[in-house]
Amino acid sequence: MARVGRREEILAIACRLFSQKGYHGTTIRDISEACGILSGSLYAHINTKEDLLFEITDRGAEAFLGSLEPIVKSGKTASQKLREAVKAHMHVIEANLEAATVFFHEWKALTGDRYEQIRKKRDSYERLWAAILEEGIKSGEFKQLDEKLARLLVLSVANWTYQWYRPGGKLKADEVADRFVEMILIGFQA
Amino acid sequence: MARVGRREEILAIACRLFSQKGYHGTTIRDISEACGILSGSLYAHINTKEDLLFEITDRGAEAFLGSLEPIVKSGKTASQKLREAVKAHMHVIEANLEAATVFFHEWKALTGDRYEQIRKKRDSYERLWAAILEEGIKSGEFKQLDEKLARLLVLSVANWTYQWYRPGGKLKADEVADRFVEMILIGFQA
C-alpha cells in the first residue's frame, strides 16, 4: 500500500540520484531500488519519470523566486538589495543543494510545456535581478555599467555555486555571499 | 569503407548532440543517423560511446590548459595576466562552444580512469588561475583578498559563459572578456 509521505521520500531520493547521475543517467529502477520497492510499484505514486524532474525543478524555481521577490520590492538601496539577493540565493542553494543541482543542471531534459514553464520562471528570476541592477545604475549608486553584463557577472557567480559549495565546509553560505558581494562592489584592484 | 576524416566528422556530430541532449540523452543511433550510417557501422571508427565523450572533453581540457599556460608564465603584471586569462578562456569557448558545453556539462558522465584524468586536468587549470591571483595579492597589486574566493568568483564568471554566450551576438568574446575584467577589477560601486 502507498505509505503516507512516500511521495516526498521518492522525490528526495530521485533528487539525490538526478543530482549525482543526471536525469537520463538515472533509471526508474535506480530510484525504486533506493526506495526499497520494485520499479512497477513506483507508478502507484507517479505517472512518469519526467513528473519527478518537473516537480523538483519547479519547486526549485519557486524557492528562488519566492526568496528574491520581497527583496526587490523592499525600500532598501540597490547595494543592500544586491547583498541580500546574493545571500538569499546562496541560502536556497545551501538548504537544497541537490535540488539546486538538478534545477541548474537537468532542467533542459524537460520536454514540451514543462520545459517552457521552467524557462519562463528562470526568465522571471533574471528580470528580478535586472531590476536591482537597473535601479543601482539609474540612481548613480553603481557605476554606468552595462546592465546585462553586470547581471551576467552576478548571476554567473550565484549560479555556479552549486558546482563547488558543500554544506559543512569552512564557510557558511552567508559568509560566502558577503565576501562575493564585497568583491563585486569594490573590485580586486588595490 | 571508412572514409578519411570520418572520425573527426563523427566527433563533431557527437559533440553537437551531446551539447544539445546530454551524453546519456544521446544514443549511438542518434549519432550514426546524423552521420548517415547505421549504428553498427559507427564501431568501425570507435570502440565505445564513452570514447567520444572522453576525446571531446580531453581536447577541451587541453585547449583551456594550452591557452592559459603561456599567460601565467609571462612576465606581465597580475592584472594583465588576469585580463589575458579571461580573454583566452572566452576565446576557447567562442571557438569551440559545443565542445566547451560538453566539457563543462557532461564530463562527470566519464567513468573510472577517464573521469580521473579529466578531473586532474581541471585541477591543473584551476591552479594556473590560483597562481595569477596569488601573485596579484602577494605583490599588493590586488587587495588582500581570500585567494580561493577570488578565484571562485573569476572562474564562476568564466565557466558560466558557455550557458549564455552565442557567437554572432552583439558582443564578441573579446569585448565581453574586457568588460568582465573591468568590472572585476574596479567593482560596481560608484
Added chain:
DNA sequence: CCTACCGATCGGTAGG
C-alpha cells in the same frame, strides 16, 4: 560500411 543480430535494460502497465 552493411546485414543481421544479441542480451540487457529501458519506461511503463494490468491485475491483484
Added chain:
DNA sequence: CCTACCGATCGGTAGG
C-alpha cells in the same frame, strides 16, 4: 506495493 510482463530501445558484435 507485488507478480508478471510488455514492446521498444539500448550499446555493441560477428561476418562479410
